Amino acid sequence: MKSGSSKLQRNIFIASFIIPTFVFYCIFTVYPVIKGLYYSMFDWSGMSQNKEFVGFRNFKDLFHDPIIWKAIGNDYFLVVGKVIGIMVIATFFAVALTRFNFKLAGFLRSVYFIPNILSVVVIGVLWNFIYNPQIGFLNGFLSLFTKEKVSITWLGFTSHTIWMLLPPAIWAGIGFYMILLIAAIQNIPDSLYEASELEGAGQWQQFRKITVPLIWEQMKVSILNIMMTTLNGSFVIVWIMTQGGPDNSTQVMGSYLYQMAFQQYHFGYGASIGVLILVLSLITTVVLQRLLRHETVELG
């Protein structure tokens, strides 16, 4: 009897906490996204009142589109580059600022986070000026060391231009993950380090034997997060800096989606790219989860 009413209370509580959020979420996120995905089955310019149902034709076309393969390649290049770049540098900074007894550690930590508070638009504009072939910072700097004025077109190589988008992405991303890792390291009991010190272990030994295994969980979250934000969000910086050019050499899936859906009047096709991003994100998450779990076992 008592359990019955408490069960009811419990259910009312659950419902009242779950349903408003869920309904709200369905209206403003799930519905528009599903509607968007649904358009991947249509030949629709995005402007017209008429849409033609074409089934899976957009996906077939996608498969034969050389640019999408290039874009997928670039996306994964950015994922790998950012994961390595950000994780290595952020981990180094995190360790250096917590374990090395540097005087300026607190100040540097505050400074390193600054790029994370800047809008991507700001970052894109700044880096465009750094890369500008004539009045840019990079060429000006290099010219200090050469007789002739350096005039490298940083964003205009015949191939591999995508490499040039890595530095801004890493530059902008490090602070957040560094703070995350610093927090994790600070949470490691000092006694562990003290014990290993008594055994004569150096910084590197401590790093490998204590720090990495104990912050692995945060590193894993960081890696997954970098992957997801890259596949979903790298198009913003690409769009601001190169618009996918020259000759699609910096195209990523998101920018190509934008290009197709909003510039070339193939909204349906763009939507099918969106489906592709979704599928690849899911697959990559599962694969990464597996890989990283495996690693933990080895390290442990």
Add this chain to the structure above:
Amino acid sequence: MNVGIRNPVAKGFFYLLLLIWAVSVIYPLIWTLLDSLKDNEQFFIHAPWSLPDFPLLWSNFSYVWSKYNFNTYFVNSLVVTVGSTLLGLILSAMTAYVLARYKFRGSNFLYLLYIASMMIPFILALIPLFFLMNSMHLINTKLGLILVYSSSLLAFGIFVLVGFFKSLPKELEESATIDGASHFGTFFRIMLPLSQPGLITVAIINVLNIWNEYVVGTIIVNDPTQYTLPIEIAVMQQEMQYRTEWGPLFAALLVTIVPVLIMYILFQRKIASGITAGAVK
């Protein structure tokens, strides 16, 4: 105790690396300031890092400020950011708490649904979202932005807060139940205050995201009186393509950077401790 690095050469080397990175972060800001005081010609004649000629062109700032209504945008940004962060926080905390502490049919599925939705490319939703907002008469309103933004924050908030609620000791609720507290009472009087560090983490990350968001903003808001700062910067950046006003462009960048920078300097301890609290389970 932590003894740091013993080898002085290695220590010096590491220090150098750290300082180089610090310069690479701070210098662009200084560079932005210097360039905001130049005219177009100086961009060509002098090296990019040269100091601006005298007289300094402070007029670039007044030009940007008067031509583009930055105070309005600032207030708009503030309203939208605070509103959507609060709404998003409340809604995600409620769901996260239930998902973390109660087992019921479909709870796992619901959790996965929220998490999986973080991977959905949001650009896809832009056009349907426009129709939706249009039919609800929320186009060109701050409320419309707040609703969409807070909804987009839910998944992340739930993800972090579920982890956080799970980390709180089970005994808390048990003792609360023994004391006769209802489910609601337990949540509002015990769990919510305890989860403050987690909430702060989520709030800070949300504030940063919303403050800088412009892709959705440019679609839902076309009315200049309703622009937020990043929307205006994006519009300005486009306009610059037809005007070549590099000095004013840098001035505008600085105008957008400075408020967040001040916020950051004021709240940086909270921000750091917020992220710290969230990361440590």
Add this chain to the structure above:
Amino acid sequence: MILKNKLATLSLATVLAVVPLTGCGSSSDNDNSSNQTNASTNASTNTNTSTNTSTNTSTDATTNNSSTTDNAATATKLTGDFEIQYFVGGYGDKWWKKVIADFKAANPDLNIKELAGPKINDQTKPRWIGGTPPDFVYIDGPGLNDRQMVEDGQLEDLTEWLKTAKNVDGELITDLLAQPAQQYDGKTYNIPLVLNSWGVFWDKALFKEKGWTEPQDFDQFLQVSDQIKGAGITPFIHTGKYPYYINGAILLPAIVSENNNDTSILQDMGNSKVEAFQKPAVLAALNKIVALRDKGFIDKASIQINHTDSQMLFLQHKDAFIPNGLWLPNEMSKDIPGGFDFGFIPSVTQGAGGKVVANTSTSTVAIAKNAKNKDAAKAFMQFIFSKAQASQWAELSGAPSNIKGDISASNAPSFVKDAAKYLTDANTVVIPTITFNADVDKAMQDATDALTIGKITPEEWVKRVTDVAAKVKQ
């Protein structure tokens, strides 16, 4: 000397934008425009003038009769909201601000709302999709494509209306158009307002100083480029981030020259006909770009920079030639250094003695099919397609308009008058405006970029573009 003139012209244009227009064009036009201006400045007090003009426009809209009397005025007064969407790019917005103010003064009961800016096309896009577009649209800038808008059924069919439509001065609008309106299956949806020509610019003063010959054909162009390069200046810069500049000013005229001045090949390309892209003329034209590339004439910075950056480099004499449109001097007016004197030729790729090929592009105006206030939109069309506006556009926007009208007496910059001469010269091959399919256009742009940096061969260019064209044709 010449520069001073030019600066005077430009500042005059600025003054004209704010101060009532005092005198330009023929005398009758003059009366008309000063009337309107009076009305605009004293809108509240000078009701006489404004009702007068409003009579003209509003009655035109319904009866196509221009010479109506004053007492018919109130009956057909334009009221309600009227939304005008216009893109602000290289031409600026001075002309729009002026003409809208005049129109507002003429129709005081009309609530005119301007949707303007460089991003306006993106910003209003949802409204077009949602079926609540602005009433009147100026189709220019990225994000709007007239062909696509017609295909999507966004624009009002103006075929019948245009046949008899007269402007505020009582002249038939079609008689005033330098380039006729484009036909889509025999129907007219949009009317060209701005006439632009692509072409190559240089600084006459610099050429004079260095003793370089201003090029008239491709051989001369190569020759002088060699000299320029020898003098330590890069001969040629283009806007690699937006390769339609080099396509419009170099590639397309070159194709026509190579095709015995027959422009039909471009029309076929515009219709995405695969055979058109496979003609030898295309390959020969591409090889001219390859020649520029292999001789090292193309500034390496081109590939990554946008138009204003490339134009700045050109104005700073880092580069001698730039392919561009006639809006260039107006767009850069603030940054033109002292002594700079624009030289312009529509094409440089013709053989010795060959005809100059002018690749024109028009920017059009149209009425939305779902417009709420079509009467006002039509009246506005009748208002802007008048001879007075030909001069006014040329002055305020620094470019020729598509309205026939003698601008020689106007304050328009001298190169605009030069360009206008080119466009009316019998010895010039004028390519009518062609809107490419968006996919084909993008493929051509990407391929040209790739060609200029030596990534692909002309044959690969053709292959790539034909593949896309074939797919579009399906």
